[in-house]
Amino acid sequence: MATDSTIEIYCPACQWEPDGGAHWQCRCGHVWNTFETGGTCPQCHYRWAVTTCPPRPGGCGVTSPHIDWYHGLEALVEELVEASLPVPASVAAQPV
Numbered sequence: 001m002a003t004d005s006t007i008e009i010y011c012p013a014c015q016w017e018p019d020g021g022a023h024w025q026c027r028c029g030h031v032w033n034t035f036e037t038g039g040t041c042p043q044c045h046y047r048w049a050v051t052t053c054p055p056r057p058g059g060c061g062v063t064s065p066h067i068d069w070y071h072g073l074e075a076l077v078e079e080l081v082e083a084s085l086p087v088p089a090s091v092a093a094q095p096v
């Protein structure tokens with residue numbers, strides 16, 4: 001059933017897959033499943049750019065960029081990056 005657009009979520013360091021549990025605690029004290037909200041705390045709305053692999057349910061404890069947990073996005077991300085590249089500024093105009 002897998003297609004090219006399938007997105008998998010797992011730790012980039014140890015391949016641990018989030019089990020749907022609330023394994024992450026925000027600095028405000030709220031505990032939730034960060035992958036349900038794309039890294040944003042539902043209580044204080046702080047956006048976490050990094051996500052730690054939780055050792056308790058079987059992870060490795062390594063902190064990685066949140067985006068690195070998503071696999072299958074590479075092609076899409078590359079397209080977006082290429083599309084947003086600034087057009088090279090032309091060299092200083094030559095006097096005529």
Ligand SMILES: [Zn+2]
Pocket residue numbers: 026027028029030041042043044045046
């Ligand atoms: Zn919070």
Ligand SMILES: [Zn+2]
Pocket residue numbers: 011012013014015016053059060061062
């Ligand atoms: Zn891990």
